[in-house]
Amino acid sequence: MKITRVSLIVLFMVISCNAIFAQNEKSFPDALTVIYNRRSVRHFTGEKVSQDDLIAIAKAAMAAPTAVNMQPWSFIIVTDRGGLDALAKVLPYAKMLDKAGAAIIVCAIPEKALQGKTEFAIIDSTCAGENILLAAEALGLGAVWTGVYPDKNRMDFVRKQLNIPESVIPLNVIPIGYPTSEDKPKDKFKRENMHWERW
Amino acid sequence: MKITRVSLIVLFMVISCNAIFAQNEKSFPDALTVIYNRRSVRHFTGEKVSQDDLIAIAKAAMAAPTAVNMQPWSFIIVTDRGGLDALAKVLPYAKMLDKAGAAIIVCAIPEKALQGKTEFAIIDSTCAGENILLAAEALGLGAVWTGVYPDKNRMDFVRKQLNIPESVIPLNVIPIGYPTSEDKPKDKFKRENMHWERW
Numbered sequence A, B: 001m002k003i004t005r006v007s008l009i010v011l012f013m014v015i016s017c018n019a020i021f022a023q024n025e026k027s028f029p030d031a032l033t034v035i036y037n038r039r040s041v042r043h044f045t046g047e048k049v050s051q052d053d054l055i056a057i058a059k060a061a062m063a064a065p066t067a068v069n070m071q072p073w074s075f076i077i078v079t080d081r082g083g084l085d086a087l088a089k090v091l092p093y094a095k096m097l098d099k100a101g102a103a104i105i106v107c108a109i110p111e112k113a114l115q116g117k118t119e120f121a122i123i124d125s126t127c128a129g130e131n132i133l134l135a136a137e138a139l140g141l142g143a144v145w146t147g148v149y150p151d152k153n154r155m156d157f158v159r160k161q162l163n164i165p166e167s168v169i170p171l172n173v174i175p176i177g178y179p180t181s182e183d184k185p186k187d188k189f190k191r192e193n194m195h196w197e198r199w
Helices: A005-026 A031-037 A051-062 A081-090 A118-138 A152-162 B005-026 B031-037 B051-062 B081-090 B118-138 B152-162
Strands: A073-078 A102-108 A172-177 A194-196 B073-078 B102-108 B172-177 B194-196
Touching (some): A031 A118, A031 B031, A031 B051, A031 B118, A073 A081, A073 A118, A081 A152, A102 A118, A118 A172, A118 B031, A118 B118, B031 B118, B051 B102, B073 B081, B081 B152, B118 B172
Parallel strands (some): A073 B194, A194 B073
Antiparallel strands (some): B073 B102, B102 B172
């Protein structure tokens, strides 16, 4: 039962490689874990968000399905401190922008949607918005959907502030940043919300 | 530089454990990969979907954010062959139900939504719908959003077929099943759909 020094070194190297591998894996958690554990993050550290991460998040947004593949959307990415503060100042539920690293505004474009319908533009853009929230969580960031549509005053303000055309609907403002540990996921699973075969 | 038989056996065991570990990891792909590679699956093998998987998917649906945590939704899960065929027969874009293992119908409930507004019920339920599509993909299944809302005829038919109250909006019918290899993800990333700082 002799174990040589060399074989111990080899064993140690294998285990180390694994630890590194496992760590890399951990930085990209699996999809169901991310979906289940996504939180609305309203407390940020103030750290900036990298452009690479913002592009990865925008890519996730554009991977959402759209009715007849019309992609009736655009995404405004605000990183400038003055721009974030100007939004925070007026939007009542987006005050946490003061510590966010960025914000994405999902814009729905009815004239590009199937049959030119607002409903399809909203649904397609909402799927993109959910992907933004999940992608942020997956990257170790946090985000929260703060509503703009259907509030007319908020839509008018966001349009004016960000130079958005009148025919385009600013759906939300999503602050994104590095989370403090304050926000936790909610357990919303309810068996009574599942109906088997019929209502 | 002697390596003993015992140390070789230990090394082999470590590598084997890893291979098993890596395989388990592989069955739960990371969130960004799932978001980027999710496809609308319209071709199914006909295999049934387990109740565990359907509950895992419903759990993903209910993990979506809702305005002021109102959770204005319900989910009808159809697995019965007769029920699936009855939907396929009438819904023009849901013919693939004939080979799907199940379907989930996302129901939006305006009276439970923030301010009783249909817009919030639709947005919240749409986030749940996107989570269903992603969770199916994550589990190695496939799914596709077939629209019901805002088409009045389709809504009336689905309500009647599934015993859904008049005040509830059937948003979609999502066939779920084991995909053949026919459906591929679309690359919809467009730089011109990103605006930095303002439109």
